[in-house]
Amino acid sequence: MRTGDLIIFHKHNWRVLDIRDDMALIISEKVIEQQAYHHSCVDATWADCGLRTYLNGEFYDGFKAADKSRIVTVLNVNPDNPWYGAKGGEDTEDSIFLLSIEEVVCKYFGDSSAILRNPGKGKYKYWFNKHDENNAKRLANVSWWLRSPGRNNRAAAYIHGLAANQSDSSGGCVGINGNSISSVGGVRPALWLKL
Numbered sequence: 001m002r003t004g005d006l007i008i009f010h011k012h013n014w015r016v017l018d019i020r021d022d023m024a025l026i027i028s029e030k031v032i033e034q035q036a037y038h039h040s041c042v043d044a045t046w047a048d049c050g051l052r053t054y055l056n057g058e059f060y061d062g063f064k065a066a067d068k069s070r071i072v073t074v075l076n077v078n079p080d081n082p083w084y085g086a087k088g089g090e091d092t093e094d095s096i097f098l099l100s101i102e103e104v105v106c107k108y109f110g111d112s113s114a115i116l117r118n119p120g121k122g123k124y125k126y127w128f129n130k131h132d133e134n135n136a137k138r139l140a141n142v143s144w145w146l147r148s149p150g151r152n153n154r155a156a157a158y159i160h161g162l163a164a165n166q167s168d169s170s171g172g173c174v175g176i177n178g179n180s181i182s183s184v185g186g187v188r189p190a191l192w193l194k195l
Contacts, residue, residue: 024195025108026190034185036184037181038181041180049156055097086155101176115129127160130173144161146158160172
């Protein structure tokens with residue numbers, strides 16, 4: 001197994017993002033379902049949101065025992081939003097999780113850290129630069145949630161999808177200001193898998 005490979009695990013296709021110490025970080029190749037980040041529009045962080053509860057409960061419980069034995073529980077750091085300062089919340093132990101802004105922008109889908117360090121102005125105040133060369137690497141079949149907060153703790157950051165009939169250049173952009181956490185968005189779960 002190598003970084004970039006596509007594998008099948010528990011009835012889904014997963015992309016290998018990283019390999020470390022006999023473990024692979026994988027993310028579903030496509031959005032596998034649509035869910036709200038949280039059940040109501042109140043202040044919430046990844047640590048206490050409904051989507052985290054679902055992924056580490058009902059979704060995780062859907063795996064066979066043999067597959068569960070290969071999923072590694074990890075400590076996730078949850079940084080504040082780098083442009084708006086919204087609190088990321090406490091660090092969490094997760095079996096299944098969403099990627100953070102930093103993981104998507106700086107590590108696993110190309111390095112756009114220069115954009116992250118320079119908050120947008122004008123038309124790019126709410127989204128990453130639409131001409132970022134790494135946008136295409138983040139693109140999925142529809143928009144998908146990140147675990148990071150948006151402009152406040154009633155919004156969560158996301159990656160903008162692109163419908164088949166769209167032709168603008170917004171697909172794959174980071175919606176760093178976020179969508180309302182009670183709105184429905186795409187779920188691309190990630191996990192560390194024992195090799």
